[in-house]
Amino acid sequence: MPEQLAPSLCGDRVAAAFPFYLHVDPQGRLISCGASLKHLVKDLQPGAAIHEHIEIRRPRGLGAQQTDWRRYEGSLCVLRTQHKPPVMLRGSVLSQPDGSALLLCAAIITEQSQLRTHGLGFEHFAPHDALGDMLMIHQTMKMSLDDAVQQAARLRQRSAELETVLALSPQGIAYFDANAVLKIANQALADLLVMPRSELLGLDLEQIAELCQARLSGQESRRIEAEVLRAQPSPLQGQVLRFAGQRMVRLDLQPAPDAGLVLHLQDVTQEFEVDRMKSEFLSTAAHELRTPMTSVHGFVELLLCGRYKAERQQEMFEAIHRQTGRLIEMVNQLLDLARIEARQGEDLEIRSLDPERLLQDAAQAFCAPDARVPTLLPLPAQDMLDGPARLLGDERQILQALSNLLSNAFKYSPQGGEVVLDARRGLLKDGREAWGLRVSDQGIGMTESQLSRVFERFFRADPSGTILGTGLGMCLVKELIELQGGEVEVQSQIGQGTQVTLWLPLRLAPRSGDSRSLGLRADATNRP
Structure with a gap:
């Protein structure tokens, strides 16, 4: 078959098929251009050197000095307009018999926003450009990429959150x-x-x-x-x-x-330890409660089953009274400890107090069984040089703690030794200034081993039972004072006596959270 020739296009049809074409003479001057390109580069006129208006990126080497396009027949042609904002053109070179070159180009538009920027519409493109499809594909790809980036950011944030949770x-x-x-x-x-x-x-x-x-x-x-x-x-x-x-x-x-x-x-070591301590506490509490209950039950049974002289009956009644008093004291102290642990100081009323007045009130309120009274010493003069003595604490709780200490001091001084109440200035372990309310006795004292266990629940320095007590007093004192930001110091020597000092601060330690962590009321610290 004879070779078929491709149909040729006249100028109007070239302009319709390639609205961004350029027709360039051998000297690189513009002969004509498409209407859409003219719309973009409005000062592009026939006879103008195209390199003054358009940057030739492909083929390389063409420009003001080299204008022979015929050498690049069928080559890729990439142009960039020099107006602002620039537009990229892409196409191919087609040489003409008269030595001129036809640059069949199309504008490279990747986003719909570029159309608005350059003032172009779909009517400026040839139907076969399928610009709408390309823009839709590009927009879809861009949205997919944006979604992927956002998803990656969310995953990084989620991973960081999980890392923080795991770390904490x-x-x-x-x-x-x-x-x-x-x-x-x-x-x-x-x-x-x-x-x-x-x-x-x-x-x-x-x-x-x-x-x-x-x-x-x-x-x-x-x-x-x-x-x-x-x-x-x-x-x-x-x-x-x-x-x-x-x-x-x-x-x-x-x-x-x-x-x-x-x-x-x-x-779960702490949980196991708490369970062990609960079991040990219940066992010890049951044992401590059983002793006076057994005594009361025995005397009551004797009174019900036998007849005794009035003097003997009186002795039994007194024994029952002592043991029931011990039971009441133990139950009250157990309830106090439970209340302290449950409320964690929410019911405290912290205010500014006079240490000398506290000692006086404690001495006057306490009544020893044998009518003995504590010796009250005045405050040291050197501790009063910087102003009136004041400390921060809950008055009711401090007096309860002093009452427990006075009770122990008299009970463990069976030979009638002197019990002294005094106060002095000092420092807490964290460096804050404090007043120490001290109770000193000349009783039986404690060994180092006994001293190390003095704050244990139900521990008693005299396990023989000849000195009545619950073994809860010192534990309760420690809880009451530490809840107010203070400290308890105990010094003792066997056969010499014991000194217990309640250290209470002149100012509260800084704490996170609200004032309820110390039971502090809004107006409490300014009370006289």
Whole structure:
């Protein structure tokens, strides 16, 4: 078949098919251009050198000195208008028989906003440009990219939030991927396993199991192995294991949706210790309550079943009275301790108080069984040089604490030794100035071993029972004073006597939160 020639286009049809075309003579001057290009570059006129209005980026080498387009027949043509804002043109070079070149270009528009910027509309483009489709595709891609960027930002934020939660969690958390490799671990886990967190990451489940096994106490018979951890359900699920250093750790396992595994180690030592202390307290309290109850029951039974002389009956009644009084005192002190622990100082009324007046009120309100009275000493003159003596505290609670101390001082001074009340200035452990309200006796005193246990509940320096008491007084004193931001100091020598000092601050320690942390009322500190 004879070769078919492609149809030629006349000028009008070229302009319609390529509204951004340029027709350039061999000297690089414009012969004609498309209407849309003329709309963009309004000062582009026939006869003008095109390099003065349009930057030629492709083919390279063309410009003011080189204008021979015929060498680049069929080559890529990339142009950039020099007006503001510029527009990129892209097309190909078609040489003409007369030595001129036809640059068949189209404008590169990627966003619809560019149309508005350049004052262009869809009518400025040839129908075959499919500009609308390209813009839609580009807009869709841009929206997809924006969504991906936003999603990535949200994922980074979520990851940061989870990292913060894990970092602040007191419980050890580990995540193993589907290959049983540790990918996530928090600091609490590193502390439990005694290994830097950075060294834990990347270990496999078997290695972590070996680390856990190494941390177990010698008293723990169960073993931690990778196969046991992988089992569903694991025999160790929810089990409490004894770690070294008397630490109790609960182990929990949870399979992850991606075939991974989450290991959770919770230090429950405090919970176990609280349970132990509760059991010990209940056992001790029951024992302490049973002793006077048994005594009361025995004497009442004797009175019901027998006949005794009036003198003997009187002795029994007095014994019952003493033991019921002891029961009432013990119950009251137990209720006081429970109230202090429950309210945590919310009912305190902290105000400015005169230490000398407190000592006077305590001495006047206390009545020793044998009519003895405490000796009240004046405040040291050197402690009054910078103004009137004042301290901060709850008057009712301080007087209750002083009453407990006076009761102990007289009870443990059976030979009639002197009991002294005085006050002096000093410093608390945090450096704040304080007044110390001191009760001193010349009684039986305490050994170092007894002194170390003086604040234990139900502890008594005289376990023989000849000196009545509940063993709760000093514990209650400590709770009352420390709740007011103060301290209790005890000094004692066996056979010499005991000194107990209640240190109360001249000013409150700075604390976070509101004033209820000290039971401080809004107007309390300004009271006279």
